[in-house]
Amino acid sequence: xxxxxxxxxxxxxxxxxxxxxxxxxxxxASLRRAALAGAGAxxxxxxxxxxxxxxxxxxxxxxxxxxxxxxxxxxxxxxxxQEEIDVGRxxxxxxxxxxxGSGSEEFAEVARSLKADAFExxxxxxxxEGLGAEIGCQPDNVEQITRAVKRSVDVPVWVKLTPNVxxxxxxxLAAQEGGADAVVAINTLRAMAIDIQSGYPILGxxxxxxxxxxxxxxxxxxxxxxxxxxxxxxxxxxxxxDWQDAVEMMMAGASAVQVGTALMGGYGVFQEIARxxxxxxxxxxxxxxxxxxxxxxxxx
Amino acid sequence: xxxxxxxxxxxxxxxxxIKEVIVESDAVRTFCFQEPHSPWPGQYMMVWVRGVxxxxxxxxxxxxxxxxxxxxxxxxxxxxxxxxxxxxxxxLGNGFSLVGEKILLVGxxxxxxxxxFLGDEARKAGMEVTSLIGFRxxxxxxxxSRLEGLGELILTTDDGSxxxxxxxxxxxxxVDLEEVDQIYLCGPxxxxxxxxxRCRSRADRIQACINRYFKCAVGVCGSxxxxxxxxxxxxxxxxxxxxRLLEGEFGRYRRGPSGSIGSCQG
Numbered sequence: 040x041x042x043x044x045x046x047x048x049x050x051x052x053x054x055x056x057x058x059x060x061x062x063x064x065x066x067x068a069s070l071r072r073a074a075l076a077g078a079g080a081x082x083x084x085x086x087x088x089x090x091x092x093x094x095x096x097x098x099x100x101x102x103x104x105x106x107x108x109x110x111x112x113x114x115x116x117x118x119x120x121q122e123e124i125d126v127g128r129x130x131x132x133x134x135x136x137x138x139x140g141s142g143s144e145e146f147a148e149v150a151r152s153l154k155a156d157a158f159e160x161x162x163x164x165x166x167x168e169g170l171g172a173e174i175g176c177q178p179d180n181v182e183q184i185t186r187a188v189k190r191s192v193d194v195p196v197w198v199k200l201t202p203n204v205x206x207x208x209x210x211x212l213a214a215q216e217g218g219a220d221a222v223v224a225i226n227t228l229r230a231m232a233i234d235i236q237s238g239y240p241i242l243g244x245x246x247x248x249x250x251x252x253x254x255x256x257x258x259x260x261x262x263x264x265x266x267x268x269x270x271x272x273x274x275x276x277x278x279x280x281d282w283q284d285a286v287e288m289m290m291a292g293a294s295a296v297q298v299g300t301a302l303m304g305g306y307g308v309f310q311e312i313a314r315x316x317x318x319x320x321x322x323x324x325x326x327x328x329x330x331x332x333x334x335x336x337x338x339x
Numbered sequence: 340x341x342x343x344x345x346x347x348x349x350x351x352x353x354x355x356x357i358k359e360v361i362v363e364s365d366a367v368r369t370f371c372f373q374e375p376h377s378p379w380p381g382q383y384m385m386v387w388v389r390g391v392x393x394x395x396x397x398x399x400x401x402x403x404x405x406x407x408x409x410x411x412x413x414x415x416x417x418x419x420x421x422x423x424x425x426x427x428x429x430x431l432g433n434g435f436s437l438v439g440e441k442i443l444l445v446g447x448x449x450x451x452x453x454x455x456f457l458g459d460e461a462r463k464a465g466m467e468v469t470s471l472i473g474f475r476x477x478x479x480x481x482x483x484s485r486l487e488g489l490g491e492l493i494l495t496t497d498d499g500s501x502x503x504x505x506x507x508x509x510x511x512x513x514v515d516l517e518e519v520d521q522i523y524l525c526g527p528x529x530x531x532x533x534x535x536x537r538c539r540s541r542a543d544r545i546q547a548c549i550n551r552y553f554k555c556a557v558g559v560c561g562s563x564x565x566x567x568x569x570x571x572x573x574x575x576x577x578x579x580x581x582x583r584l585l586e587g588e589f590g591r592y593r594r595g596p597s598g599s600i601g602s603c604q605g
Contacts, residue, residue, distance in 0.1 A: 064561055065561035065562055066594070067566075084561060096393030099560070115594075115597045119599050237426075302558070
C-alpha cells in the first residue's frame with residue numbers, strides 16, 4: 040500500500056484516518072485498541088474540570104442512517120483522566136485530548152493540567168448547558184478560548200466546530216485567528232426523536248445530536264466552505280463510513296478525516312478506509328496533495 | 340427515516356406491553372411481555388422506563404425479564420402492572436454458547452435469571468444440567484423450582500437459613516468438576532471472581548455473563564470498555580470467557596457513569 044503518512048495540524052499521522060471524539064475514548068485501553076487497529080490518531084472523550092455522570096438514558100437513538108446521542112459529556116474530570124491518556128499513548132498512534140469548559144480560563148486550566156500529543160477543543164457539543172456549542176457558536180468565544188489554550192500548551196491545538204450556525208466559516212476564521220493548528224468539522228447536528236407510543240422524547244435529555252451517514256452531505260459542504268477561506272488544515276468528520284466517503288471529504292478540502300459512528304461496524308474501519316484511499320489514488324494516478332481540495336479546483 | 344440500524348446491530352425502542360408481573364421475592368419480580376423477543380440466553384435488552392432512565396436487563400425467558408429493585412429505574416419499574424408498557428431495545432449482546440454434554444450453572448442472587456433461561460435451552464438440546472445457586476438468606480431465594488426442574492440443584496445461603504451454609508463456593512466442593520464440560524456464571528462480580536479463581540485451570544471453559552455501566556448499548560460510547568483489552572462489554576459481551584477476565588479490571592475495579600474508577604462490589 041502506498042504511504043498516506045503526513046503532517047496534519049501539527050501531528051505526524053501514519054494514515055489520515057482518526058478516531059473521532061466521544062467514540063470509545065473513555066478508557067485508555069479502548070484508545071490503544073483503536074490505535075492498534077490502525078487509526079492514524081485517536082481523540083479521547085471530552086474531559087473537563089469536574090466529574091460529570093452525563094444525561095439519564097436513553098442516551099442514543101439508533102436510526103437507519105444515523106445515530107442521535109445525548110451522552111451529556113460524562114467524564115471523570117481531567118484529574119482522573121491522565122492515567123487513561125497515558126495508557127492510550129502506549130499504543131502506536133498519537134493521542135489527542137478532547138477538552139471542554141465554560142470559558143477561556145477553564146479550558147486553559149484543563150489543557151495545562153493534561154499531557155497529550157495534541158488538544159481538540161470541544162466548542163461544539165450540542166446538548167450540554169453552558170458548554171460546547173452554547174459558547175462555541177460565537178466567533179469571539181472561539182477566538183478567545185483558542186488563544187487561551189494556545190498560550191497554555193506547547194502541543195498542537197485543534198478546534199472542533201459546530202454546524203448549528205448560519206455560517207461556519209466565521210467560526211473557522213475565529214479559530215485560525217486565535218492560533219489554532221487545525222479545525223475539525225463538523226460536530227453533530229441538533230436533533231430529536233419522539234416515541235409515538237407514549238409521546239415522550241426518547242432521549243433522557245429530550246434532544247441530542249445527529250451523527251452518521253445522514254449528516255455526511257452537511258459535513259462535506261461545511262468542509263468545502265471552511266477550506267475555501269482557511270489557511271490552516273481542515274479535518275473532516277461527519278458520516279464517514281467507508282473509503283468513498285473519506286475520498287469525497289478530502290476532495291471537499293479535508294486533509295484528514297475522523298470516523299465515529301461507523302465504529303458501530305467494528306474497528307476494521309480505519310484500515311479499510313486507508314486501503315481504499317490508497318488504491319483510489321493508485322487507480323487515478325493522483326497524489327494526496329492533488330486529492331485534497333480537488334472539488335474546488337474543478338470549479339475554479 | 341425508518342427505524343433500523345447502522346452496521347446491522349440494534350434497533351430503536353419498541354413498545355413492550357406487560358402481560359403479567361410475578362412476585363419472586365420481596366425485592367425481585369419477573370415481568371412477562373405480551374410479545375416474545377426471540378432472544379438467546381445471556382442476551383439483554385435496554386429497558387426504558389419512560390421519564391426515568393434506560394437500563395440493561397437480561398432475559399430470563401423469551402418473553403420475560405427478572406428484576407432486582409436496586410436503583411431509581413428498577414424501583415420505578417416495580418410501580419408498573421399488567422397492561423403498562425416500557426420501551427425495549429434488543430435483544431442485544433452475544434449471549435452464552437452451549438458447549439458439551441454436561442453443564443454447570445453457577446448463579447448468585449438475581450444472576451440466576453439468565454441461567455434458568457439457558458438451562459431450558461440446554462435441556463431442549465439434550466444436555467445434562469446441574470445448578471449451583473447462592474443467596475444471602477432463605478427469603479431471597481428465587482427461581483429455585485424452575486432450576487430444580489432442569490436437574491440436580493445445590494442451594495447455598497450466606498446465613499444457612501436454606502441449603503448449604505456459606506457462599507456459592509461452599510457448594511462448589513459438592514460438584515465433580517471433572518465431569519463438567521462447561522461452567523456458566525452469572526451473579527455479583529466478587530462471587531463470580533471467587534468462582535473463577537477457584538477454577539483458574541479451566542478458565543477457558545467458563546462463560547461469565549458480566550456487568551458494566553452501559554449507556555449506548557451499541558458499542559460506540561466506550562463507557563463499558565473492559566481493561567486491559569478494551570472489550571466493549573455491551574456489544575462484544577456481556578458473556579465473556581473467563582480466561583479473558585483473569586488479568587484485568589474484572590474482580591478488581593470498575594468504572595461508573597462518569598468513567599471514574601470505583602469498587603466492583605455488588
